Amino acid sequence: MWDALKARAEASEGLRIADLLYADRVRDFAVEACGLRFDYSKTTLDAEAREILLGICEAADLPARRDAMFTGKPINETEGRAVLHTALRNLSGDPVEVGGVDVMPEVLETLSLMEAFATAVRDGSAAGQGGRITDVVNIGIGGSDLGPAMAVQALAPYHDGPRCHFVSNVDAAHVADILRPLDPETTLVIVASKTFTTIETMTNAATAKAWMAEVVHAPGEQFAALSTAKAKTAEFGIPEDRVFGFADWVGGRYSMWGPIGLSLMIAIGPEAFRAFLRGAEAMDRHFRSAEPLENMPVMLALVGLWHNQGCGHATRAVLPYEQRLARLPAYLQQLEMESNGKRVAMDGTTLPVPSGPVVWGEPGTNGQHAFYQLIHQGTRVIPCEFMVGAEGHEEDLRHQHALLIANCLAQAEALMRGRSFEEAKGLLGAKFDGAELERQARHRVFPGNRPSTMLLYPKLTPEVLGQIVALYEHRVFVEGVCLGINSFDQWGVELGKELAKALEPVVTGEEDAEDKDASTLTLVSWLRAHRE
Numbered sequence: 001m002w003d004a005l006k007a008r009a010e011a012s013e014g015l016r017i018a019d020l021l022y023a024d025r026v027r028d029f030a031v032e033a034c035g036l037r038f039d040y041s042k043t044t045l046d047a048e049a050r051e052i053l054l055g056i057c058e059a060a061d062l063p064a065r066r067d068a069m070f071t072g073k074p075i076n077e078t079e080g081r082a083v084l085h086t087a088l089r090n091l092s093g094d095p096v097e098v099g100g101v102d103v104m105p106e107v108l109e110t111l112s113l114m115e116a117f118a119t120a121v122r123d124g125s126a127a128g129q130g131g132r133i134t135d136v137v138n139i140g141i142g143g144s145d146l147g148p149a150m151a152v153q154a155l156a157p158y159h160d161g162p163r164c165h166f167v168s169n170v171d172a173a174h175v176a177d178i179l180r181p182l183d184p185e186t187t188l189v190i191v192a193s194k195t196f197t198t199i200e201t202m203t204n205a206a207t208a209k210a211w212m213a214e215v216v217h218a219p220g221e222q223f224a225a226l227s228t229a230k231a232k233t234a235e236f237g238i239p240e241d242r243v244f245g246f247a248d249w250v251g252g253r254y255s256m257w258g259p260i261g262l263s264l265m266i267a268i269g270p271e272a273f274r275a276f277l278r279g280a281e282a283m284d285r286h287f288r289s290a291e292p293l294e295n296m297p298v299m300l301a302l303v304g305l306w307h308n309q310g311c312g313h314a315t316r317a318v319l320p321y322e323q324r325l326a327r328l329p330a331y332l333q334q335l336e337m338e339s340n341g342k343r344v345a346m347d348g349t350t351l352p353v354p355s356g357p358v359v360w361g362e363p364g365t366n367g368q369h370a371f372y373q374l375i376h377q378g379t380r381v382i383p384c385e386f387m388v389g390a391e392g393h394e395e396d397l398r399h400q401h402a403l404l405i406a407n408c409l410a411q412a413e414a415l416m417r418g419r420s421f422e423e424a425k426g427l428l429g430a431k432f433d434g435a436e437l438e439r440q441a442r443h444r445v446f447p448g449n450r451p452s453t454m455l456l457y458p459k460l461t462p463e464v465l466g467q468i469v470a471l472y473e474h475r476v477f478v479e480g481v482c483l484g485i486n487s488f489d490q491w492g493v494e495l496g497k498e499l500a501k502a503l504e505p506v507v508t509g510e511e512d513a514e515d516k517d518a519s520t521l522t523l524v525s526w527l528r529a530h531r532e
């Protein structure tokens with residue numbers, strides 16, 4: 001199947017996207033669902049390639065794998081766990097069983113405990129020593145940071161609660177810069193860690209506790225914890241009624257729908273948070289029921305597989321024309337690269353094709369003035385995933401939003417059309433002639449035929465954000481299933497963690513390294529010599 005895909009991709013190298021754009025293509029190579037539109041007409045993916053990709057889905061038993069996920073089967077086989085972040089947004093409350101036990105009563109109970117706590121923080125009844133909470137600091141990393149940090153920024157127009165801040169890096173600069181302007185007496189610190197062992201988070205949490213303890217008599221009462229490890233949160237001194245737990249079937253990078261979303265809920269309020277869940281739930285229903293060709297996550301995934309495993313484009317740029325989605329590319333980096341950055345299949349055999357792509361990006365229009373040069377004229381082809389809303393929130397600045405949309409559409413058009421040598425010469429004819437005209441024109445040629453997709457949404461509301469994130473989660477799932485890998489473990493982060501633990505006493509000088517390579521030893525000794 002993969003060979004057929006690659007052969008098809010090779011055969012389509014001569015295709016011009018612009019020539020494929022017959023009238024029906026814009027209808028047939030787009031999907032509408034939940035009020036969103038995903039258009040993939042500006043790619044070289046044609047009906048024949050799509051058939052091959054659908055065949056790959058079928059061979060991978062996608063519908064059965066999808067049902068296994070939604071119904072709580074232990075599809076994370078290397079860790080023996082179910083994968084049920086979808087249960088966290090199952091507002092219908094319909095039973096979802098793990099090992100014969102319905103998890104929904106506990107999920108909904110935790111949601112209402114979070115809502116009660118968020119409401120109390122917002123209305124001032126859960127106050128700090130100095131009165132009403134003015135600032136919330138979420139300390140977490142990876143999935144315990146990226147999701148809420150991205151969503152809090154994305155939904156800024158809906159904020160009517162305390163200010164939210166995020167500390168993730170073990171670099172002391174991060175925690176120091178965030179805490180410096182805050183008043184410990186009116187700050188709530190949320191320690192977000194599924195395992196409650198992550199070294200960065202526990203180090204920053206200890207720093208924040210010491211900062212608070214300098215002025216607050218009972219610092220634990222101005223802390224909350226989001227974790228599966230209740231014994232450890234108690235040991236840290238956080239009262240039980242401020243600990244919001246979740247089960248091991250919620251993966252870190254899929255966790256913002258439950259307790260890890262508490263900072264978001266405090267910022268925008270429980271009602272808006274429910275709208276966020278509702279959006280994701282709608283996308284779940286769509287993913288579960290729509291036929292492949294009308295299924296947005298499936299088609300988004302197939303376009304991804306076409307570009308990466310088919311055409312060999314190793315990276316994927318995510319380009320939201322929405323400043324408030326500035327952290328979305330970083331969020332998607334973890335979601336996609338931690339999930340599908342694997343080199344072996346579920347059965348331990350080596351993948352016959354490249355694993356998930358390198359994901360990167362920045363919001364437009366800023367990216368246009370930074371790296372789009374390379375996207376338009378560089379030697380590599382970088383598939384671009386544009387996204388833009390029909391409306392912004394700034395009613396009195398609608399003209400700026402129109403300009404934003406025009407830029408987004410123009411970039412996709414420019415990538416596809418390009419500019420020929422003759423056209424470039426025509427533009428310069430009055431200024432140069434002869435060999436100089438040819439030389440100057442060559443610099444102004446755009447090869448064009450560069451693929452892009454477009455995700456359109458009405459407006460970035462909590463509900464729409466929920467839909468977009470769930471769309472991408474399911475896209476990652478479909479790509480993982482087609483590749484035959486486990487998208488829900490992350491063994492690749494372990495080795496570095498272990499070595500860092502062993503190196504710390506060497507860096508501080510408490511121990512000498514014996515079993516290190518010459519390069520690492522030299523680096524350590526230079527740093528030690530300069531640490532005074």
Ligand SMILES: O=P(O)(O)OC[C@H]1O[C@](O)(CO)[C@@H](O)[C@@H]1O
Pocket residue numbers: 141142143144192193194195196197198201252253338490493
């Ligand atoms: O929530 P925890 O347990 O602190 O883990 C944080 C992050 O660390 C990882 O386990 C590895 O980077 C992520 O998957 C996770 O999101």
